[in-house]
Amino acid sequence: SAVISQKPSRDICQRGTSLTIQCQVDSQVTMMFWYRQQPGQSLTLIATANQGSEATYESGFVIDKFPISRPNLTFSTLTVSNMSPEDSSIYLCSVGDWPGNTIYFGEGSWLTVV
């Protein structure tokens, strides 16, 4: 199994600022993903963090707003740029253990933008 640590766990941010969320996995994984969960909503995939290349973004998410880094097989960061109250969400890091079958989630980063 994979253990995923996310930092920060919670933060209150000022409008217009940027915040970087870190995701650390205790083993090397091929695929890492970032999801957003807005208040009372389901989870939506933001992007796939690719090691050694640019992230692959889902429809509705752009690199300028959510830049992602993946410097190695155990670590990734997601930056939420120029934040507005609409960015108040839980941001979750996820990894798959292909060719295994399990998909793991971190504890999440709770962001409130004021």
Place this chain on the structure above:
Amino acid sequence: ELKVEQNPLFLSMQEGKNYTIYCNYSTTSDRLYWYRQDPGKSLESLFVLLSNGAVKQEGRLMASLDTKARLSTLHITAAVHDLSATYFCAVDGTGTASKLTFGTGTRLQVTL
């Protein structure tokens, strides 16, 4: 585009009763996941269903998958208050244990 629908969105049930949550999805997939989320918490993995006809049970919860009907069910038997949470199904459209498309979630409230 893969779409995943759950119903009901909200379920209030009495302790001791049985009920089923339904998860429908729009494209072919044989990998479906069920998660539980408690308020203020992340996701807890409940079941991974990997083939047509798969059935898994853990305690009072049983999940099944019918890939031909593109339907998964989560059956709750003799509900207890501790089962109160939000339940999500999620479909892996890639088949490689990677990115998931989530259902809308079902908020379950078990009352005494």
